[in-house]
Amino acid sequence: xxxxxxxxxxxxxxxxxxxxxxxxxxxxxxxxxxxxxxxxxxxxxxxxxxxxxxxxxxxxxxxxxxxxxxxxxxxxxxxxxxxxxxxxxxxxxxxxxxxxxxxxxxxxxxxxxxxxxxxxxxxxxxxxxxxxxxxxxxxxxxxxxxxxxxxxxxxxxxxxxxxxxxxxxxxxxxxxxxxxxxxxxxxxxxxxxxxxxxxxxxxxxxxxxxxxxxxxxxxxxxxxxxxxxxxxxxxxxxxxxxxxxxxxxxxxxxxxxxxxxxxxxxxxxxxxxxxxxxxxxxxxxxxxxxxxxxxxxxxxxxxxxxxxxxxxxxxxxxxxxxxxxxxxxxxxxxxxxxxxxxxxxxxxxxxxxxxxxxxxxxx
Ligand code: F6P
Numbered sequence: 001x002x003x004x005x006x007x008x009x010x011x012x013x014x015x016x017x018x019x020x021x022x023x024x025x026x027x028x029x030x031x032x033x034x035x036x037x038x039x040x041x042x043x044x045x046x047x048x049x050x051x052x053x054x055x056x057x058x059x060x061x062x063x064x065x066x067x068x069x070x071x072x073x074x075x076x077x078x079x080x081x082x083x084x085x086x087x088x089x090x091x092x093x094x095x096x097x098x099x100x101x102x103x104x105x106x107x108x109x110x111x112x113x114x115x116x117x118x119x120x121x122x123x124x125x126x127x128x129x130x131x132x133x134x135x136x137x138x139x140x141x142x143x144x145x146x147x148x149x150x151x152x153x154x155x156x157x158x159x160x161x162x163x164x165x166x167x168x169x170x171x172x173x174x175x176x177x178x179x180x181x182x183x184x185x186x187x188x189x190x191x192x193x194x195x196x197x198x199x200x201x202x203x204x205x206x207x208x209x210x211x212x213x214x215x216x217x218x219x220x221x222x223x224x225x226x227x228x229x230x231x232x233x234x235x236x237x238x239x240x241x242x243x244x245x246x247x248x249x250x251x252x253x254x255x256x257x258x259x260x261x262x263x264x265x266x267x268x269x270x271x272x273x274x275x276x277x278x279x280x281x282x283x284x285x286x287x288x289x290x291x292x293x294x295x296x297x298x299x300x301x302x303x304x305x306x307x308x309x310x311x312x313x314x315x316x317x318x319x320x321x322x323x324x325x326x327x328x329x330x331x332x333x334x335x336x337x338x339x340x341x342x343x344x345x346x347x348x349x350x351x352x353x354x355x356x357x358x359x360x361x362x363x
Contacts, residue, residue: 001111001316002111003034004034004035004036005030005033005035005036005111005112005313006035006036006038006108006109006110006111007026007030007035007036007037007038007110007111007112007113007114007310007313008037008038008039008040008047008053008105008108008110008112008113008114009023009026009037009038009039009040009056009072009113009114009115009116010039010040010041010043010044010046010047010072010113010114010115010116011023011043011070011072011073011074011116011117011140012043012044012074012075012076012078012115012116012117012118012120012121012124013043013074013075013076013117013118013120013121013140013141014074014076014118014141014142014290015068015069015070015074015290016140016141016142016152016153016154016155016157016158016290017068017142017153017154017157017158017290017291017292017293017294017295017298018140018153018154018157018294018298018299018301018302019069019070019072019074019116019140019153019154019302020061020064020065020066020067020068020069020070020071021064021065021066021153021294021298021299021302021303021306022116022138022140022153022302022303022305022306022309023039023056023061023064023070023071023072023116023306024061024064024065024303024306025302025303025304025305025306025307025310026114026306026307026309026310027056027057027058027060027061028058028061028307029306029307029310029311030310031057031058033310033314035310036055037055037056038053038054038055038056038108038110039053039054039055039056039071039072040053040072040113041053041054041072041073042072042073042074042075042078043073043074043075043078043117043121044078044079044080044101044124044128045075045078046072047080047101047104047105048080048083048097048100048101048104050104050108053108065299065303066293066294066299067293068290068291068292068293068294069291070116076120076256076258077253077254077255077256078255079124079255079257080096080097080098080100080101080124080128081096081097081098081124081127082094082095082096082255082257083095083096083097083255084254084255092254098127098128098131099131101128101133102128102131102132102133105133106132106133111134111313112134112135112136112313112318113125113128113133113134113135113136114135114136114137114138114309114313115135115136115137115138116137116138116140117137117138117140118139118140118141118143118145118146118152119141119145119146119337119338119339119341120257120258121137121140122137122139122146122321122334122337122338123338123339125137125334126319126334126335126338129318129319129334134318134319135318135319135334136309136312136313136317136318136319136320136321136322136331137320137321137322137334137337138153138305138306138309138321138322139152139153139305139321139322139323139324139337140152140153140154141154141155142154142155142157142158142185142186142192142289142290143155143185143186143187143189143191143192144186144189144191144192144342145186145187145188145189145191145341145342145343146321146337146342147336147337147340147341147342148321148323148325148330148332148336148337148342149321149322149323149324149325149332149337149342150324150325150326151301151324153294153298153301153302153305154290154294154298155191155192155298156294156295156297156298156301157292157293157294157295157298158184158185158192158289158290159191159192159195159196159199160295161285161288161289161291161292162182162184162192162196162200162235162285162289163195163196163199163200165182165200165285165288166182166196166197166199166200166201166202166233166235167200167201169182169200169233169283170201170231170233173231173232173233174230174231176231176279177230177231177279178231178278178279178280178281179221179231179232179233179234179269179272179273179276179278179279179280179281180231180232180233180234180280180281180282180283181234181236181265181266181268181269181272181280181281181282181283182233182234182235182236182265182282182283182284182285183236183237183238183262183263183264183265183266183282183283183284183285184196184235184236184237184238184285184289185237185238185285185286185289185290186208186237186238186239187238187239187261188208188239188341188343189207189208189209189237189239189341189342189343189344190205190207190208190209190210190237190239190240190343190344191344192237192289193205193206193207193235193236193237193240194207194237194344194350194351194354195350196235197235197354197359198350198353198354198357198359200233200235201233202233202234202235202359203220203221203224203232203233203234203358203359203360204217204220204221204232204233204234204235204359204360204361204362205234205235205236205354205359205360205361206234206235206236206237206240206264206268206361206362207237207239207240207344207361208237208239208240208241208343209343209344209346210346210361210362210363211241211244211363212240212361212362212363213362213363214268214271214272214275214362215275216360216362216363217234217268217271217272217360217362218271218272218275218276220360220362221234221272221276221278222276232278234265234268234269234272236264236265236268237264238261238262238264238284239261239264240264240268242264242267246259246261247261247262247263247264247267248260248261248262248263249261249262249263262284265282265283265284266282268282269281269282301324304324304329305322305324305329308322308329309322312331315331317331319333319334320332320333320334321333321334321337323337
């Protein structure tokens, strides 16, 4: 291992609160070892347009730990194996330019890439590692759906924001005697809906892991009336399935491979109104859940992830992801993580707690 390591770092996919805290910890831990850290802009795109690669020093990262977003920028359209190019007739052609990327990485003298990403970005990191680019991954996503790690950073902040919003809905729902149906993020997993729903005192929580029946949802809301509570709160995960299928939005973003979820809350609200006659409104919290400062919990988790990534590099570990397996940070092979969504176990204590509290999953 060279004495003075040259580390590259990037942030890929949707942003998550805590990205800057990880970057801060990586820079400080590397600097303490006399190593260099260089920031790659816009996910993997910055390894094509290398002019914007910036050395990251303790001075450059001072004060960023508490900021949301990422100082490196990010994208979910940056697949180097499928880069879009416009043909003269306006149609799009996709080219595999991964060899060029790895060549640039080597030419710039980098030893390891620290890739902060979710399943998509880590899958790309793994494929690039097979082409000779050593990587260490850090598990980022508000969705908390990555395998092998108890939690990802960004999740706690998203849940905190969603819970605060649900708290606020109670007073307006009660004043108007309405049912409020709130859609939260989480892709194919119900973690955000479950944690914010139970903490925000919802009556019904709908998650992808538990198929729901609208009759049962309406019956549970009817129980509120019997008990003198003339309003109701339904929290629905964007990935909750209607008739076994996802509710999606049209999307023509060039270079994006993931479907865009959205609209299930509106569907649920209309069904509730149709079946109960009760005034019902839906809202989508959307990107509010990804914004703002990381909570103290996420900040600490992010700092621990970043410092552990540097320690693992110092120990010679490569092509691994830092995983929080309490009480320790472990280095797990990236193939053990990718393509294996961590879903909510339907027999978990939190699910059981909800049921004991009288919260319905519509099942
Ligand atoms: O994976 C994070 C996430 O926020 C999901 O919860 C959501 O479905 C998706 O990203 C939204 O992506 P975009 O910001 O591209 O609309």
